[in-house]
Structure formats: C-alpha cells, structure tokens
Amino acid sequence: MECEKVRDRFSLLQEGELPPGEEKEVREHLSSCPECQRDFQKFEKTVHWLQSVEEVDVPEGFLSEVREKLEERSQRGGLSKEARRRPLSYLSKVKLPMQAVAMVAVLFLVLYVTKMIPLEVSHQKTVPSPKSSLSEEKKAAPVQPPSEKAYSTVLEKPSAPAPREEGADKAIPLKQAPPALKSEASQPVDLLKSAEQLPPEAKGDWEPRAKDRLIKEPETSLPEKKAEKTIFSRRELKRVERAGAVSADVPRSYPAAESGKQLVMQQERARLPSKDILLKISDRDRFLARLYGLVRDLGGNIVQTQENVLLASVPPGSFARFEKDLGGLPGIKEAPAPGQPALGVLSSASKVNEREGKDEEKEVAPIDSDREDRIAIRIRLVQE
C-alpha cells in the first residue's frame, strides 16, 4: 500500500474502524515505513490531545446574567409592544426588502417613461407647431400691419377649393393653429370684428397676440363659435387630429411625401376664404333664378350646384353687397341680416344641419384654385 493511501486511513485506523484485512495491511506498511510510522504517531498524539481537552467551567453568575438580559429584553419588548399599538410607529418598523422597493421604483419609472413622456411630447408638438407655421407665414408676408389691408393680402393668397364638409372646415382651424389663423384671416367680417376687439397696445404686435387669441380662446370674441365647434368638429375630429399630429412633424415646405402632400392640400383648403350661408326658402326655383342673376351681377359665378348646396364665388369686395342683396331675393323665408356673420347663420341652423347632415355630407369638389381673388360661398338651402 502506498504511503498516501495509508495516511488517508489514519483516522479509521486510530478509531478502529478499518476492516481487519485492511488494518493488517496498513499496520504492515507502518512497520516497514518509518516516515509513515512517525506521522501516524504524531496523528495519534494530536487526536489524544484533542480528546484529553477538558471542559472549561462556566463563569459564575451565568444563569443570573441570562435572566437579567432576558428581563431587559422583555422590558424593551414591552415598549415595542406599546409602540406597535400606534399605527404610524408600526409602519416605521415595517422593513421592505430592498429588491421589492427597487422593483416598484423601476416599474414606476418605466410607466412614466412609456405613458407620461409621450403625452408630454405630443402636447409639446401640437403647441409649438403654430409658431413654426406662423413664422413661415411671416416669411411669406414679412410685414403685416393690423389693418384690413393685411387681411385682404392674406385673402388673396390662398386658392379657393370648396370645403369638403362643414365639420372638417371648422374642425381644422380649431385643432390646427396655423390653418386656423389663415382661415380666420380669410373671414373679413369676423376678423375685422376681432381686430376691433383687440386692445390698442396689442395692435402694434398683432400677429403673435392674435395668434394666441385664435389658438387659445376663440370663444371669447365669438361665443357662438363654441357651440358650433362642438357640433361640427366632432365628426371630423379624429381625422383632423391624425392629420394635425402628423403635420406637426412634417414641415410644410417639404411636402415630398404623399402624406405631406395631403396635408398641404388639407391646410390649403382650410385657409380658403370661404363662407357658409344657410337659407330657408319657400320657392326653390325662383330663388335659384334670382341668385344666379345676383351672383353674375356682382362679377361672380356659381361654381357648382348640388341638390340643396350651391357653391358660389364672388370678389371679396362684393361679398358685403351679396350678403345684403341675398336677403332680398324672392322665395327666401328666412335670411341672414346684412353683415351678420355667415357662421352665425350656420350656428343658428346647426340643429337643422344635424338633422340633414347625412344628406349633406357628400363631398363637394374643390373650387378652382386659380381664382385666388374670390370668396367661396357655400349656400345651403332648406326647403320649408
């Protein structure tokens, strides 16, 4: 047997636990190997010393000290029991595992990043967009004094496609600030009124202030618009919102993408100098005959006629007369008072519109965009 194997059996040999044959073999090796024999003697001595170690006595007063400590602890425990009755102190004793706390913190962080920040970003995107569009408009028309001339300058710029639908036309200015500015600017009656309502000190810096007013509180100057806004914009609200959200990202000067083109078209349509007039008529044919004559006399023309919707275009200067003369046409049962905003007419007839909305939701072809110096008037007829 090798020395290493013999040394591995020292414990078993010393305790007499080796099988007889193996013990004999080990002992034979020990008798022939002085080094292993010496090593085994040292091993035996070590174990002997270990087993001869006597137990030390316990220090005096051991039990009494234990009792004292127990009493101290029980007093402290009693205090803690009293403290536990108070709910707040109990809460302070609650020890949450750090991992759990960290997990909850990470969860909140992730929720904040995924839910809150996108909302904030979208808000930021929708709000600054008017500024950029406004600045673009400023570039196009560098100096715009707060006068009627300014409005007419703006009026002359856009083309005049027919509005697709009342709701869409009204909703876009509400959700999209830049088109709103332009479309409102395209309504001389409203804007002149609004300009009069501006404080004198604001006129020197009209554009940004007017912009703010148009974006933030259009209902303050035109209270009736609020009801109209809620009624007419909801149908197209989602569509416009989608377009508006994208338009905030897509610059108008780069309409290369297909969506960009659509957006530009939408924005152009939104800033058309268009008017809406609702008329209750008793004799349709007679009214139409006279209307054609009136429009022709004023230098305009009837662009399109559908069953109860007519699209007319008149020069901007003739609009006031058109509006005035319109009330005098035969066959009209109820007509807007001269100078009354067309939107007001529309608003007062909003319930009728809602009732007949389905019939009138047909898309109307846009007015020829070459006629930039015209006001598009959509006349809706309600047969009594």
Place this chain on the structure above:
Amino acid sequence: MVTSHEIGREVVISCKAGDEKAFGEIVLFYQKKVFNIAYRMLGNMEEAKELAQEVFISVFGSINDLREEVKFSAWLTQITINHCRNRWKYLKRRHYFNSDSLDDPVETGDGEMAREIPDPSDNPERAYEKKMVQHFVQRGLGKLREEQRELVVLRDLQGYSYEEIGQLIHLPVGTVKSKLHRARMDLKEILEKLSH
C-alpha cells in the same frame, strides 16, 4: 458522551409554557456544553460567555417553534453552532483574530500566562501541565478553517457521533468522516509548526 445526557421532556414542555424555573433548569443543565462549544470555536472566554447567554435567550424566545421536545438537545446545539458561525464572521470582519501571534500573551481558563511553547511531542505529560496542552490545542484549533474546527470540536471535544454531526451540519456521514480526517491531519501539521 455529552449528547446521552438529555434533559427531561417535561422540563422542555414547562419551558414552552413559559415556566421560568424550567428555563433555569435547562440553562443549568446545558450551560457547560454550550459555553465549551462557544469557547473552543471562538477561543475567548468572554466572547464565549456572551455567546452562550445569547444562545439561551434565543432558546427561550423561540422554544415554542420546537415541535419535538425529545430533540431539544440537538436543536440547542444547532442554535449554538449558528451563533458561533455568525459571531466568528463578525469577529473576523473586525480582524479580531489577526492579532494572534506567538509573542502575545495567551488566555487560559485561569487568566493570561506567558506564551512559552516548547515541543509538546517530547513529553507533554511530564513537561507541561494539562492546561498548557489544552491551550496549545486551542491555538491549533484557531488556525483551522471554521468548517474544520466545527467538526473537530463536535467530534473530538464534544464526542458527537458521525451521524449526529451529519444531522447537525446537514452532511452525509461519509463526508463528515473524510472532512474530519482532513481537519485532524491539518491540525497535526499546525501543531507541529506551532511547536517549532
């Protein structure tokens, strides 16, 4: 063997019921064993006393968790081992054992005495008192790894069987035997170095 002496089951039951007299009886019955395990594991009387007292306080506080009263002794030993492990780690972190040097005065059960370590292998019975041998062994134990010291203390100093040790430290008997042999061989080497 120490483990053959078991306290009566009824005492444990009384202690579970909150009987302080029964608790005192338990302390008196097991204090020497607990204190000696602690002393051999930590090598310091004061630390051993503190630890042994903490063990009994823990026993009093958690004796209702003990389901089988007949296993009280093993349960108590396990608590003692756990306290020793924790205390050893605590003291080691504070470099408590690093100051141990052959030139330092040594501590015995009767206080401190000069460190004079002649070769005990010459004739320990004749040249040295028993306490000196015990101190010598204690120093050797302190140089062992904690796991080895645990096995040597339980088997060679406290007389637990391999099976009992296996149950206490959750190791198979064969593993206990081989680890204990390795610990004894290492201790032999340590004592040999200490004696030179």
